[in-house]
Amino acid sequence: MRTRTLVKVPATARRGEVVEIKVLVSHPMETGFRRDRTGGAIPVDIIRRFECRYDGDTVFAADFHPAVAANPFLAFTTVATTSGTITFEWVGDNGFAHRESAEIQVE
Numbered sequence: 001m002r003t004r005t006l007v008k009v010p011a012t013a014r015r016g017e018v019v020e021i022k023v024l025v026s027h028p029m030e031t032g033f034r035r036d037r038t039g040g041a042i043p044v045d046i047i048r049r050f051e052c053r054y055d056g057d058t059v060f061a062a063d064f065h066p067a068v069a070a071n072p073f074l075a076f077t078t079v080a081t082t083s084g085t086i087t088f089e090w091v092g093d094n095g096f097a098h099r100e101s102a103e104i105q106v107e
Helices: none
Strands: 005-008 018-025 047-054 057-063 073-079 084-092 097-106
Touching: 005 097, 018 047, 018 084, 018 097, 047 073, 057 073
Parallel strands: none
Antiparallel strands: 005 018, 018 073, 047 057, 047 084, 084 097
16 A cells, blocks of 8 residues: 655755644544444554654654544654754554655755
């Protein structure tokens, strides 16, 4: 299954500038409280953890629970310190794991 993600990171920033990062991942986020057509429980299937790393250092992390909406969208900030790679990782139930990355040039 192909996972659709949207990642928005500024291509360039000044050293010390606060930059906004926005991410969205496509995921159904099943709570485990709903029933199927035969009355059986639909198993929980959610993203459990999101982490953002800037040159290997965690700058933002979030733990998710069944009340989180499908296709979770996050927006957060970090300070541009050096040019490098920003990585994003989502981990969830049933072996779900997805990783994206973006480059930022700091002037």
